[in-house]
Amino acid sequence: MNSGQIYAKTPTGDEAVRQSTRVVQRNLRLVLVQVDGKLTVGELAQKIGNARLVENAIRELESGGYIVPLAGAAAAWEVGIPVAPRGDQQVSAISQFSTFGASRTPSLAGLEGRSSKFSSFGKPILPATRVDAEPRLEASPMPHEEVPEPLPGARRSPLGMLLAGLLILLLGAALVFFFYPYGGHKADVERAATGMLQVPVTVDGVSMRFLPAPALVIDGMRVEGGGKIDQVRLGAPWKLVFGGVDSLAAATLSGVRFTPAQLLALPGFDSRSLPLAALRQVTVEDFGLLLPGGTELASLNGRLQWSGGRFEQAVLETPDRGLLIKARPQSAAIALEIEGRAWKPGALPISFAALQARGVLYADRLQVSEIDTTVLGGVLKGDWLLTWSGSGLAMSGAALLARLDLRQVAAALAPALKIEGELAGNLRWQGQAGDWDGLWPALAAQLAGEVSRGVIHGVDLGEAARRGPGAQVRGGATRFDKLDAALTLDAGGLTMRNIRLDAGLMTASGQVAANAGGDIDGRLLLLARSSVATVRVPLLLGGRPGDIGLTVER
Structure with missing residues (x-):
């Protein structure tokens, strides 16, 4: 509502002020008395002290024909006939306790009869279509004039009003949360x-x-x-x-x-x-x-x-x-x-x-x-460093290995290699690449390791020594007490240097290499000792993991 709008009484409104029984609602009569064609809606709200009450009363009084905007006041007085409200705009007396807008109570216009002349409950608040031919002349009430109280039966419970207000507040809050345009706050x-x-x-x-x-x-x-x-x-x-x-x-x-x-x-x-x-x-x-x-x-x-x-x-x-x-x-x-x-x-x-x-x-x-971890059946302790820059990633580290299960190591890293024993030693690694997937294949690792109480499946060194020069042996197994070697693993493959195998009366030394494709090539010198003499047997290794052949050199 425009707070700067000025309203003036119509002939109907002026008559209602003089006849106090015409308007029994406290809020409507209080506002109607103050409308004088000079005060704006905002000034009325400030004077009465309740903006919502004033705005709701203005709407009902204007709808009932009691007041009109100042611009239309002259025309209303020229006609000189009170304007009666439509039947669907008549308001029950009960509505005087609501401040949330026009009354929802059904019209009582059709119920007015003989008995209504002796009761204000059920009598239309706004003037009926018929106007008294001889209105009583009464002095206009002052702002402090007491307005008749509504009948006790029309009063709402304060608790009910409170609950209704809370319900409307919660409903309004829910509607705000559901339909508020949050996307407009992106900026x-x-x-x-x-x-x-x-x-x-x-x-x-x-x-x-x-x-x-x-x-x-x-x-x-x-x-x-x-x-x-x-x-x-x-x-x-x-x-x-x-x-x-x-x-x-x-x-x-x-x-x-x-x-x-x-x-x-x-x-x-x-x-x-x-x-x-x-x-x-x-x-x-x-x-x-x-x-x-x-x-x-x-x-x-x-x-x-x-x-x-x-x-x-x-x-x-x-x-x-x-x-x-x-x-x-x-x-x-x-x-x-x-x-x-x-x-x-x-x-x-x-x-x-x-x-x-x-x-x-x-x-x-x-x-x-x-780092202290249990892995592959043994223990690994060490340090690890990962660095990065615009050119990619780099990794390095060192670890001490103890009691690793060589069968688990082979199953994880080289499934075709069948070997058993406990692995211990010192491991170092380093490498660099453009991304994480390329880093692992680019690593170069060095292991100075020792395997104890082991078995090499697919290689029988003792059988090769017994057959003599020119013999070829495949399959079998070689048991040993200790195997020492220096391993290097890089993109080119695996190299085992400084091999020394100790199997009691038989020892072997040499080196073996496996390229990236899996081809194995190596040379070993086997020493078989007895109570009479020591036999030296040079051996050549070749093949692929799981299918290694031994040849006794002549």
Whole structure:
């Protein structure tokens, strides 16, 4: 309603003021008395002290023909005949207790009869179509004049009015949450996110979700430099309505991808604080680090704890819960505590039964130390370093091996090779490539190893020695007490140097190589000792894993 509109009484309204029985509603009569053709609607509301009461009364009085806008007042007085309201506009006396608009009570115009002359309950509030021929002349009431109270039977219970008001309020709030155009605030969300992260941020859309719980959802958040968050869910959206973004205490992020440098440069992780002092917890689903070559390191779920706008700690784990990582801030880095339980890293053909390690994530490297793990039936202890730059990835490390089951090692790394025993030794590896998939084939590993109490299947050195020069032997097995060798594994294949096999009265030494295609070639010198003499037998090896032939040189 236009608060600047001025209303004036019609002849009907003027007559109603003089005849106090014409308008029995307190609110209608109170406003009608004050309408004088000079005061605006806003001034009437200020004078009476209830804007809603004034606006509702103005609508009913105008609808009933008691008042008209000032521009039409002259025409109404020229006609000089009171304008009667339509039957469907007559209002019951009960409506005087409602401040939410025109009365919903059915018209009582058709019920007015002889008995209505002695009762105000059921008598039309607005004037009937017929006007008294001889109106009584009464002084116009002053603003402080007491208006007759409605009959007790027409009064509503205060508790009922309160419940009705609460119901309407809840209904209105639900309609607002359901149909409010949240998408129109996309630019506001982008500005707020840019201000908080202090880097340009864009989003695809903003919406409200009600299942499984009400949440404000931001889809497709992209951070300049390649970082992205597929979805941000902010629970308890009513808190944002009343408290603003400063009241944000929790959030859920899905599909989070940042480079380590981007992550460590965000407010809250570096020396700056995130301007969200109320933030306590961030839940992440599918969190990973972006490395050169499109490599994604890990996919983790968990929670990050915040205090005063700064990251305090995090507990993250892989989807299969095989790897658990606890993270804490460190100067220009994040310190890690790593635990593994039957963890199988990516596509590698090995599984770590138990794992304990410490690590530090820097902007350009991940350094893991104090590795202590049970793998392939034995124990591995060592360090591992992964670095990255614009040219790709590089990996290096060193480990001490003890009691590895050589049968499990062969099954995982060389299934065609049939060998048994306990492997121990020192292992080192290094390599570099453009991406993660190319890194493993590019590794070069050196092992100074020792195998104890073992068996080589498919090779029978003793039978070759017994047959003598020119003999060829396939199949069989050779048992030994100890086998020492220096192994080198790279893209060209496997080389075993400085081989020394000890099988009691028989020993062998030499070297064996297997190229990338699997072809085996080697030369051994076999010494067979007896109580009488020592026999020297030179042997040539050839074939492929699982089908190795021995030839005794002449």
